Amino acid sequence: MLTLPELREKCRQRGVKLTPQRIAIFECLIQHAGHPSAEEVYQEVLARYPTLSCATVYNTLELLAELGEVREVIVDELRRRYDANVEPHQHAVCRQCHRIMDVEVDAATALRQTDLQTYGFAVEAVTVQFTGLCAPCAAAAA
Amino acid sequence: MLTLPELREKCRQRGVKLTPQRIAIFECLIQHAGHPSAEEVYQEVLARYPTLSCATVYNTLELLAELGEVREVIVDELRRRYDANVEPHQHAVCRQCHRIMDVEVDAATALRQTDLQTYGFAVEAVTVQFTGLCAPCAAAAA
DNA sequence: ATCGCTGCAAACGGTTTGCAACCTG
């Protein structure tokens, strides 16, 4: 989870401008633990910037991902989600309520050293995702 | 990889009709190792059934997934892809050409026993995905 | 004859694009 001064520095290095909109979107992501979609970010920041356009949100999210400030999360084919937690971790996705939970599993960490040379594939990143039922949904089902 | 007679039997049990379109879509998936999208399946089967509609393709792919004959593969947020290989395995996705390769990794197999009780999460399935460069793209880059 | 399946066309929802006006560095 990076801070605003760090973001400011990164923007300066990259020569991109740190506009109020970008700051607002970044802060929204930091405060939002729930892996929001672009649309959700748009709706939240819209309250502060009534003229905000969705194009700006998409541009900014892409920029933040390039800077390594946020991670794109793909759990379904419909929409991209964003995670301000850029530390190595995995996701547990509830098949009922579709909530996404950050988890940390040792066995998954070991996977990062996986060698796929026999397949002629150079691994750069590993994604692990668990699907199942979160506690509230498991309780509701019983 | 299931066979047509097995599919026929499953359909009979479920009480759904095995139409020529469904057979054609199923065969397309079996022959197609490249994890095709619905659109790609549609285009290929269209050659044999010029009146085929995309709705039928989507319906059939959903049905086949329910029957356990194919697996849905989510590698990007744009489109759903389908895999006729329903055996446990992982995917290696090339960030350059976006090709999807089936791989099998022991360490990933071990992940299936992961216990997320401390998170209050009941694991039902685990997905592992490697991102990197396939051999042709790595060669082209060098 | 019934009930499910198909084909068609329109709707839908997230994302992208082009461009003129604007504002940051």
Added chain:
DNA sequence: CAGGTTGCAAACCGTTTGCAGCGAT
């Protein structure tokens, strides 16, 4: 002051929906 950024609106693309007609049991 220049060039990146914004806002707007329309386009895009994969997917879904409603419905009339068809076909298998």
